[in-house]
Amino acid sequence: MKCSGYLLALAIAVFTLGACDSGRQQPNSEQTVETVTLINKGSDTIVNLALAWAEAYQKMRPNVSISVTGGGSGTGIAALINSTVDIANASRRMKNKEIANAEETGVTPVEFVIASDGIAVIVNPENPVDKLTLQQVSDIFSGKINNWSEVDGDDFPIVRLSREVNSGTHVYFLETVVRMGDKKDETLFSTSTLLLPSSEGITTEISQNRNAIGYDGLGYVTDAVKTIAIAVDDTSPYVSPTVETVVDTTYPVSRSLYMYTLGEPTGATRDYLDWIFGPDAQAIVKELGFVPLE
């Protein structure tokens, strides 16, 4: 604890310097154009899209500065409720509990659907399995199927990979795939499911490990992994996840992506959201492998 005194001194020094700085800058910024800062945080699925949007928008409107961070849908929504961000990105809808929490602060969150996304089930390219039914995927992730030979693959153990529980993709996958849309179903992920903190972690492990199976947003699927064609049941056709199959809704595991604001957006936030619904922003959606709004 010898250094606590130094630390304190350092902290004070930093604070004072910070204060001086802002004091000096304020008059300057008033003389030039008024800059507006928008803080945008949430879903890791959306973060690349949000970054691309922010970049394009800032080029068009140099006086607007947009900071984008990830962390997961839950993280973004929690930050929105605590009013530390202007816009929260979410790859799932707000839960009733979260809406109630937000309303306790006196403002109702407003929802915007900004794009659509397909969730691809991915495996290593060396894995011979290339199609599964929804039931089989559910059984794999809930731990009923533990070897690839049970789904016409080679005799290798199955390693399940998932995003962390704060990820909107995790919650969506649990509800839509593991529980197959049945609200009363209480099936959970198998405890041996690896929970990785990032999409990149999942892609890296799958591209290296032929035992692994995981899932990820279509925008994050690279050539290093192979997508699995999915059928709703034994009699339905197997459909691969692509932008086309998500648009025509033949691919069964697709969802909307959201942005939330606290109360009706005004000023710069409003302008930014209006631009997002325009053709320029929606073109970027398609470039990044997501599915634009109609």
Next chain:
Amino acid sequence: MSRRFTRQLEDGPRDMTVSTRKATRRNPFEILLETLVRVAGYSAVVFVALIFVFLMREALPTFNEIETDELFNRRWYPIEDYFGILPLLFGSLVITLGAALIAIPFGLMTAVYIAEIAPRWLRELLKPLVEVLGGIPSVVLGFLGILVLAPLIRRILHVPTGLTAFTGAVLLAGMAIPTIVSVAEDALDTVPKAYRDAALALGATHWQTIWRVTLPAARSGVLTATMLGIGRAIGETMTVMMVTGNAPQIPAGLNALFMPLRTMTATIAAEMGEVASGSVHYHVLFTIGLTLFLISLAVNLTASAVLFRARRRAERLLS
């Protein structure tokens, strides 16, 4: 105990003479300095107490909100209200024990080599290098783990995935070793040369001198080194989160080290950002934090108790 007491008695009068002498020529600057030093000294105690109070305040509501036996459930899945912390507790223990088993022998051997065996020029090269190793950010080690170590472990050990407790333990050991080497080497270095000379003069071999004389003489420093190393391992978050797979399963049997496991630190780091403050999940995460705090407190208390007993024994032997 009695010896310490008598020493205090002996020290007593001397202290008083010092302070009376000081009182005659005290200046304000000295008083200020003394106060600052005293505040810095007490601040450690105050901070620990404050942290403990804060943890308690945030963790205790847990026990009103859920049944205590729910905490000893075998399942951790907080978004569906499964709050069993056993898998996390065992995960942390297995990984820390694994890291200790690798780091302690390896670290101590390195320290002995540097302090006792290596020629002077090599020692001057090795010591700074080891300290540089200690300065590598843990997130960098994590990347190394994901990209290099995990695939290697999967291929060599033929396990389904390389993201296992063992991978985490190896990286944590790599992080603890510089601490252990550095502190243990310093301790070995302070053993008086006369001890070694005496042992050698009595006909002991180089190895016997190291094992029977130098190491025991530096025992307290070596123990501190070990504790600091393990302390670094149990609190480490980023690396374990990246390489251990974070699967909240209860380890079973000897192959537990080669399963993906989830630690308490990784759980707090991964989930704290997401919880609504004041929710059950939030309080349970603080309960996990409190558990970690109590574990490290217990480790430190045990270490200092052992150290204290060792010192008293040494004093008795010398007197």
